[in-house]
Amino acid sequence: MLSAREGDPTARAWIVERYTPAVYRFCRRYLRNEEDARDVTQETLIKVMRNLHRFDENRRFSTWVFSIARNTAIDEQRRRKRLAPELKKEPAWEGPSPMDETSQSRRADRLHVALADLSPKYREVLVLYHFEHLKYQEIADALDIPIGTVMNRIFRARKSLRNVYGADEYHLA
């Protein structure tokens, strides 16, 4: 971190290589659009590098990176709404359509649709917890909200997803 702050190209490249996949995964699931996710990922890493000198070492670096990614993604959503105000609804999931009809791919496809129907504030906590495996306190730090709010949003989001799936479908065997 210190080397990266001082401009060491190897250390800066290491940070990019380490965090680009995670930021892209988060953006892809949060924005549900590949082009937007690419743009926001690139912008996030640029912001991270520009602001390395401001990073508070008392925080976890990954939490700080996700908070920048999330804010950049929100800005992107606002920009998208300004450009096309008539498009009230966010784009549906643009993931690859599963060619095979395995139960796993069908389940994943339904998950994407269900996630797309969630409001962003519920979607972001679910993605950070279940897919990026952040802890509750880390999510609270990244989103700058109390941990109780994180819990409430996760529970509500899960309940909402459960309504989409049948009770017999989601329980572990």
Next chain:
Amino acid sequence: MSQHPPDSLIKRFAEGDLPESVAVDLAMHIDKCSVCATRAAMLEPMALVFASDEDPQLPEDLLAEVLLAVSELQVQPALPPTLPGAMPVGPRAELLAGASLVSAAATLFFLLGDPSHFAVDLAVNAHAAATAASIGASSLEGVHSAWPAMVAALAFAGCLVLGYALQPQAYARRKRG
């Protein structure tokens, strides 16, 4: 929460059926306890659904694009270490320089001009504000802001000396007038 909570409690937690205060306590325990984190993940009703989702693949060219964009950035200097006598840059330095000048001008006006109540108040207040700003900035910034504080103090001292030196002539002029 020092002991592992029972499965029944973790199950209720995973399903969102606990009061918020209990849920928060349990969440903080789960954050720190890998055993309970694993149990909570197993008891999470949607676990299978989440596990079924494959991570989106990183586009092949994206990493190269980001690396290129980042390599073209200019490196921002880290916050400077405390260098003795270093001048601060930017608006704060200009503000302090301005405050020093106001302080000097106010002192000169007080010593050479008509010592009415207005002039006294103006001079004292202006000098107090300028000195407070300099001292405040010095305490915030450490030695980085020592120069403006010193400039203000020197300007004040210089004007004081000049004022005392010229004051008899000014009074004499006023008496003649």
